[in-house]
Amino acid sequence: MSESEYSSLNQSNYHSHQSPKVMLVILDGLNLQTAMHAMGYLHALCANSADNPKATQASFHSLVSELPSLSRPLYETLLTGKKPIESGIIHNDISRLSNQISLFHLAKRAGLTTGAAAYHWISELYNKTPFDPLTDRVTHDLDMVIEHGLFYSADHYPDDHLFYDAHAIITEYQPNFMLVHSMNIDDSGHRFGSESPEYRNAARRTDGFLSLVLPKWIEMGYQIMVTSDHGMNRDHSHGGRLKEEREVPLFLIGSQFNHHAECQIAQTQIAGTLASLLRLDHNKTICREMLLETTGVQG
Numbered sequence: 001m002s003e004s005e006y007s008s009l010n011q012s013n014y015h016s017h018q019s020p021k022v023m024l025v026i027l028d029g030l031n032l033q034t035a036m037h038a039m040g041y042l043h044a045l046c047a048n049s050a051d052n053p054k055a056t057q058a059s060f061h062s063l064v065s066e067l068p069s070l071s072r073p074l075y076e077t078l079l080t081g082k083k084p085i086e087s088g089i090i091h092n093d094i095s096r097l098s099n100q101i102s103l104f105h106l107a108k109r110a111g112l113t114t115g116a117a118a119y120h121w122i123s124e125l126y127n128k129t130p131f132d133p134l135t136d137r138v139t140h141d142l143d144m145v146i147e148h149g150l151f152y153s154a155d156h157y158p159d160d161h162l163f164y165d166a167h168a169i170i171t172e173y174q175p176n177f178m179l180v181h182s183m184n185i186d187d188s189g190h191r192f193g194s195e196s197p198e199y200r201n202a203a204r205r206t207d208g209f210l211s212l213v214l215p216k217w218i219e220m221g222y223q224i225m226v227t228s229d230h231g232m233n234r235d236h237s238h239g240g241r242l243k244e245e246r247e248v249p250l251f252l253i254g255s256q257f258n259h260h261a262e263c264q265i266a267q268t269q270i271a272g273t274l275a276s277l278l279r280l281d282h283n284k285t286i287c288r289e290m291l292l293e294t295t296g297v298q299g
């Protein structure tokens with residue numbers, strides 16, 4: 001199928017009478033510097049979109065993570081719009097259910113379907129904690145906030161396997177809101193540091209794996225944000241205020257985004273903006289300029 005056919009499918013799948021499909025892809029630990037050069041497939045989508053208005057629309061932006069620049073606190077920020085200091089999830093070792101309203105909660109409340117292929121901390125924040133791999137790794141439970149989940153707990157769980165897990169959920173259940181969350185880039189950064197070939201190659205590999213699945217997800221009508229929770233520093237870590245720890249990429253893919261280059265979003269506006277894209281009632285802050293007028297934004 002050609003790009004323009006993808007695009008028209010994409011458009012036709014988003015008519016107002018149809019239920020919206022929105023996906024958040026978190027590439028854990030990918031800093032902006034590396035994303036600017038290593039993500040060849042994602043940048044090809046953006047370049048093609050700029051050259052050809054009939055192609056799948058995509059654009060590249062950046063944003064600055066909240067503090068501390070740590071994973072579990074920022075999963076909560078991305079999914080609820082609250083800063084770590086507000087949510088109370090201020091450390092990776094805080095293992096309790098979120099007490100905020102997440103995108104999963106909002107979608108469920110509206111009768112939409114939710115799914116995730118993600119690190120087990122996501123299950124701990126929104127489904128149940130502590131995570132028990134014997135019962136929670138594969139979740140299909142309509143009473144859970146994340147109804148359809150495949151959760152992994154090893155940081156080296158291969159990103160391609162993770163994307164295939166996500167694809168299995170997406171094709172079987174077509175969640176209206178789907179979270180896809182990979183860990184290998186962060187894992188390489190902790191082992192080798194942000195200035196290493198290993199870290200950069202992990203990013204390149206993950207970009208390549210994405211090219212095997214993302215065209216299918218675009219074809220299915222998903223509006224997609226690809227971003228990162230935080231970056232990575234030369235000391236093999238993150239948590240503080242260094243540029244390379246806080247500056248992260250944001251790729252927007254789909255016909256319902258305004259792809260203007262100057263759009264500047266805060267990390268606390270991601271959840272609200274995705275909630276508006278899902279046409280959910282909510283009171284979260286959003287980045288209105290990032291959405292087309294025709295999206296019928298709320299919030």
Ligand SMILES: [Zn+2]
Nearest residue numbers: 029071186190
């Ligand atoms: Zn990390």
